[in-house]
Amino acid sequence: MSDAKISGVLLAGGQGRRMGGVDKGLVELHGRPMAAHVLERLAPQVDELLINANQNAERYAEFGHPVFPDEIGGFAGPLAGLHAALTRAHHPLVVTVPCDSPFLPEDLVARLHDSLQAAGADLAVAKTFDQAHPVFCLCRREVLSHLTAFLESGGRKIDAWYSTLNIVEVCFDDQEAAFRNINTREDLSRES
Numbered sequence: 001m002s003d004a005k006i007s008g009v010l011l012a013g014g015q016g017r018r019m020g021g022v023d024k025g026l027v028e029l030h031g032r033p034m035a036a037h038v039l040e041r042l043a044p045q046v047d048e049l050l051i052n053a054n055q056n057a058e059r060y061a062e063f064g065h066p067v068f069p070d071e072i073g074g075f076a077g078p079l080a081g082l083h084a085a086l087t088r089a090h091h092p093l094v095v096t097v098p099c100d101s102p103f104l105p106e107d108l109v110a111r112l113h114d115s116l117q118a119a120g121a122d123l124a125v126a127k128t129f130d131q132a133h134p135v136f137c138l139c140r141r142e143v144l145s146h147l148t149a150f151l152e153s154g155g156r157k158i159d160a161w162y163s164t165l166n167i168v169e170v171c172f173d174d175q176e177a178a179f180r181n182i183n184t185r186e187d188l189s190r191e192s
């Protein structure tokens with residue numbers, strides 16, 4: 001297994017429309033912002049942490065890690081966040097996680113990394129049973145030029161971009177509950 005260092009990126013650049021247009025990463029669960037839960041789980045798994053957010057930069061900065069917005073504006077979706085992340089990351093491997101999945105696996109990065117290496121893939125993405133979790137991915141930083149070209153040609157859909165890459169899907173069937181995400185007020189109250 002390679003010992004390449006890994007940058008971890010919290011994707012918090014969405015508009016939270018299903019929750020009424022809130023900045024979901026700052027919404028509190030058990031008395032703390034969801035971003036805090038996610039960062040705490042991810043920190044021991046990576047060599048640096050970065051935060052991608054398009055609003056409330058000062059509040060995200062309080063977590064103590066660099067904060068940056070999408071370079072491609074207009075809330076173009078998570079690929080715009082990944083694009084910005086790949087331009088900012090210092091390490092050769094980059095893992096992304098969403099801001100609304102506070103229970104992410106503690107061995108997420110180790111398992112994505114093992115599969116990426118074993119398959120010699122460009123990108124490893126989590127799945128549970130037949131459900132893909134496309135924003136939980138580990139990729140090589142050098143896919144940036146490929147992603148930039150995809151975005152410049154008007155591409156926005158994460159699945160469409162993945163279909164042009166050498167990817168490996170990594171099975172987390174044993175931890176399905178760790179991927180539950182919070183999209184609505186009802187989802188939030190179910191966890192509270």
Ligand SMILES: Nc1nc2c(ncn2[C@@H]2O[C@H](COP(=O)(O)OP(=O)(O)OP(=O)(O)O)[C@@H](O)[C@H]2O)c(=O)[nH]1
Binds near residue numbers: 013024053097
């Ligand atoms: N950087 C960036 N991240 C995004 C964007 N849209 C969604 N995301 C992130 O992608 C992940 C999954 O997105 P969703 O669950 O759809 O979150 P959302 O878009 O804020 O919420 P909805 O508006 O209800 O769809 C979350 O971590 C979001 O922060 C975007 O335009 N830019």
Ligand SMILES: [Mg+2]
Binds near residue numbers: 014
């Ligand atoms: Mg969305």
